[in-house]
Structures are given as C-alpha cells and as structure tokens.
C-alpha cells in the first residue's frame with residue numbers, strides 16, 4: 001500500500017511537470033466551453049425567415065410589420081404555401097418560417113385565443129432556438145400592444161406552436177455540454193493514460209519496475225489513480241464552466257452525475273490501459289487513442305449530428321461506443337433532471353463495457369518481457 | 370560458507386521461435402564475486418540476464434538465483450536482486466532525491482530508512498548541490514553512477530548490471546568500477562555485462578559468450594595464460610572471430 005502511494009506521488013510529479021499534458025488537460029475544456037459560449041451568446045443577425053400569411057388582414061399585417069422591423073430577422077417572402085416553405089428550407093437559406101392561419105384574426109377577436117405556427121431548421125439547433133426566442137418575444141409584445149389598443153378581450157393569447165424541422169426531438173444546443181464532457185474525459189483518460197504507460201516502456205523504466213518486487217498490476221493501478229483524480233477535477237471544471245459561463249442548469253442529482261462520470265472515467269482508463277498494453281510507442285498509443293476513440297466519440301454520441309438521422313449501420317455501431325451511453329446518461333441526469341431509474345440501462349452497459357475492457361487489459365498486460 | 374553459490378545456471382536456453390538466443394549456458398557464481406559477462410552485440414547477454422532477473426522464462430535448462438528457482442520463484446528473486454538495465458532507467462523529469470525516494474519506496478523501504486540512506490549516498494557521491502536537480506540535467510557519467518547507486522540502494526544480494534558503462538568516458542568508467550569494488554566488498558555479488566575488454570580485467574571471473582554459447586569461463590589471468598596472449602582483447606578476438614551474429 002505504501003509502495004502504491006509512492007508510485008502515485010511519482011505520477012503526479014510527472015503530470016505536473018509536463019506542461020504540454022497539463023495544457024491539454026485543463027486548456028482543452030476551457031477552450032471548448034468558451035468557444036461554445038461565444039457561439040451561444042454572439043447574437044446571430046439577419047436570420048432568413050419566410051412568412052405565410054393565410055389570414056391576410058389588418059391584424060396579421062400588423063404582426064408581420066412588427067417582425068419586419070426586427071433587426072435580427074430578415075423577412076424574405078410573404079405568402080408562400082406549405083410546399084414552397086418546405087422547398088425553401090431544403091435549399092438551406094431559410095432558417096425559419098412563420099405561418100399565420102386563416103382564422104388568426106377572427107379567433108383572436110372572438111375567443112381571445114389564437115394559434116400561429118413557427119417552424120425552424122432543427123439541424124441548426126442554435127439558430128433554431130434563437131428564432132423561436134425572437135419570435136416569441138415579438139409575439140408577446142404584439143399581444144400586449146393589442147390588448148392595450150383594442151377594446152376587445154383584455155386577455156389576448158397567441159400561442160406559437162413550435163416545430164423543429166429535421167430534428168423533431170429538439171436536440172438543443174445545450175447538448176453540446178455532455179458531448180464536450182464525454183469527449184474531454186475520453187481524451188484525458190484514454191490518451192494520457194496509454195501514453196504514460198507506454199512512455200515507461202519506451203524509456204526502459206518499465207523493465208526496472210518489473211524487476212522490482214512491486215506487483216505489476218499495481219503499476220497499472222498506480223497509473224490509473226492519478227488520472228482518475230485529474231479527470232474528476234477536470235469534470236468539475238467543465239461543470240463549473242457550464243454552470244457559470246454558459247448558465248446551464250444542472251437539473252438532476254449532482255451525486256448521480258458524478259457517479260456516472262466516475263464510471264465512464266474508469267471505462268476510459270481501462271481502454272487506455274488496454275491500448276498501452278498492445279502498443280510500444282507513444283506515437284502509436286496517441287494515434288490509436290485519438291483516431292480510434294475521439295472520432296467515434298464525435299460521430300457516434302450524436303451530439304454533433306442527431307443519431308436518428310444517420311444510416312442504420314451507424315446507429316448499430318454506436319451501441320458499441322462507450323461515450324454514447326455516457327452522453328445519454330449525462331443528458332438525462334444533467335439536462336433533463338431524471339433519476340437513476342431512467343439511466344440504469346446506460347449504467348449497466350457502461351459497467352459491462354468496463355468489466356470487459358479491464359479484464360482484457362489485465363490479461364494483455366505483459367508482466368514478463 | 371564463503372563459497373556459497375548465489376547463482377547456479379545449468380544448460381539454460383532461451384529460444385525465440387527457431388532462433389536460439391541463449392544456448393545451453395552453464396555457470397556458478399560465488400557470493401561476493403565480480404562476474405564479467407562478456408560477448409559481442411547480439412551474443413545473448415541481455416536475454417540471459419533477463420531470465421536470471423525473473424523478467425522472462427527460460428525455454429529449458431535450470432537456474433537458481435539467490436537460492437530461488439527462475440521458473441517458480443521469480444517473486445522471491447526480485448526481492449533479492451538489483452538491476453540496472455541497458456537503457457538509462459531513472460526518471461529524467463524527477464530530481465535525484467525524488468528518484469531515490471521512489472525506487473526506495475518501490476522496494477518497500479521505510480521512509481526513515483530511505484532518508485538515512487539517501488543522506489549517506491548523496492554525501493558519498495558528493496551530489497549535495499545537485500540533489501534537487503532534475504536527473505535529465507546531469508551528465509551521462511553521473512547518471513550512470515546514480516543509476517548504479519539506486520540499483521543497490523535496497524542492499525540486494527546480487528546486482529545485475531547490463532552494460533553499465535556504455536558511452537561513458539574512461540575516467541568516469543574508472544570511478545564507476547571503484548564503486549563496483551566497494552559494493553562487492555560489502556558482500557554484494559556483481560553480475561556485469563560489458564564489451565569493454567579493459568573492464569574484463571577488473572572482474573574476478575569472466576565468461577565469454579559467442580552466438581548464445583558460453584565459450585570460455587575463468588579468471589582473466591587464466592584465460593590469458595591458456596590462450597598465450599597478454600591482453601583480454603586478444604582472448605576475446607580468438608574466441609569471437611568465428612561469431613556469426615553481429616549487429617552489422
């Protein structure tokens with residue numbers, strides 16, 4: 001046990017003296033979150049919007065005029081039918097559409113309630129959200145004005161019915177956060193651990209360690225523990241950045257979030273150890289970790305492109321990618337505020353993967369040369 | 370019990386596929402002896418040494434190290450030996466003190482004991498000023514001396530040195546051998562490989578390995594007499610000229 005502590009201490013020396021590693025470890029999440037933060041807060045101007053006005057009366061025209069004065073929305077065409085709108089979306093320039101139904105004004109006049117439809121391009125969740133927010137704000141404003149100027153019912157209510165085209169589930173922009181978490185934990189745990197073990201092989205120190213009475217398995221444990229702790233610190237950093245820079249709200253249990261993350265970190269560590277056991281050079285280890293692990297994380301978790309829109313075969317493959325399950329778990333716990341009963345399946349899959357990977361890694365670990 | 374045998378090797382063989390790297394080598398090494406393990410590059414020195422250190426299993430033959438069997442008791446062997454590998458094997462981005470502390474700790478020494486021995490070691494090496502420097506900043510000669518000191522830090526029964534003086538200048542090599550003598554005098558058995566023939570003269574006994582086989586085994590003096598030459602260089606040349614393996 002004492003030997004293990006000595007070893008762990010040594011690993012920390014390595015980490016803290018290697019500026020490059022430190023920079024990757026703590027710079028990466030900061031850069032990613034900040035970049036994303038900017039993307040979120042930088043206001044998008046001149047978003048192309050089309051309007052289909054079936055109501056064609058004073059009230060609807062009033063609303064349209066109001067929208068047209070907005071400096072953020074560029075209203076392109078008025079009076080399109082539904083097919084034409086869909087065409088516009090497919091051409092890609094138009095990001096949003098507003099449909100005012102025939103009985104918009106009459107409904108408003110008689111019952112004080114009316115519906116309009118907002119359609120946005122869901123493949124661009126960021127802009128999609130922006131449009132919805134702007135339009136909602138404008139409509140609320142319009143309502144109040146109407147309520148004041150008109151003698152008709154004081155409680156006017158226009159209900160925007162929002163639909164996100166191409167991304168019906170509404171994979172919102174916040175999904176980026178669990179994605180970044182999965183990505184960064186993957187990079188740190190898998191790449192850095194594998195490199196640090198392979199480095200000992202390359203430097204010849206592994207040989208000296210194997211000649212010592214230190215238990216070989218302890219080498220792996222001693223390597224894994226510092227990275228586990230560092231990863232948890234890193235996860236905390238991402239979480240803090242998300243909460244304080246991006247104003248993301250952690251809806252679910254923080255404890256559950258940490259437990260799921262610890263589990264995922266262990267999965268990644270096992271993967272890193274496995275990689276280090278089958279390679280002999282730092283470059284190879286790094287390459288396998290980055291290409292073999294990061295790319296699938298980007299593609300298959302679904303945080304860049306919704307998985308539902310991918311070919312069937314991709315969806316099947318995604319089941320074998322650990323980060324996909326972690327991503328789902330974090331999304332459920334952090335963004336949706338769901339409890340353990342909703343993520344037991346993800347937890348089970350990750351646990352299974354960890355046990356599998358770890359036993360292969362231990363089996364492949366060459367105690368002898 | 371002065372003649373206690375600490376390493377016994379009988380027909381030890383190691384094959385990699387059809388290639389026989391170590392071919393039926395046999396020798397006994399006595400406690401406190403400085404045993405030179407000579408051979409050209411590729412002769413099989415490192416391979417044989419790794420077996421004796423419990424780093425790999427032999428294909429056939431028998432060997433005991435410090436009384437323990439190389440097949441079944443590798444764990445016990447490891448507790449009784451020190452090892453300095455062919456590659457420089459201290460951590461370059463740790464200081465001298467941290468390296469000593471780490472390896473002392475890995476061998477399970479008590480904190481207090483590590484401290485006590487470290488102070489003594491730094492004193493004898495005259496490294497007081499450098500103690501907090503990164504090992505990577507030291508000149509090669511110093512690194513090698515330090516690596517040797519670390520290898521015997523836990524006071525093993527036997528220390529295995531694989532080409533410890535490779536690439537080191539003659540003066541430092543001389544100093545290095547002084548350290549080896551000192552260790553031997555304290556009762557540590559030295560098993561050292563080298564291809565510097567002048568160093569062979571410093572050993573009590575040497576074996577000359579050619580293409581995986583031990584071709585000669587005796588004291589340097591007897592070997593020179595037997596082959597009627599005046600230097601070990603010539604002995605080595607006579608024995609190794611038929612060698613098929615070489616790096617080039």
Ligand SMILES: Nc1ncnc2c1ncn2[C@@H]1O[C@H](COP(=O)(O)OP(=O)(O)O)[C@@H](O)[C@H]1O
Nearest residue numbers: 385390408409410411412413414415416417614
């Ligand atoms: N793991 C291995 N697999 C295959 N061949 C090996 C292995 N290790 C060493 N050899 C071969 O065995 C021979 C002896 O190597 P080695 O013991 O390192 O020689 P030395 O230390 O005397 O220079 C060399 O030809 C080397 O290529």
Ligand SMILES: [Mg+2]
Nearest residue numbers: 414415455531
């Ligand atoms: Mg060698």
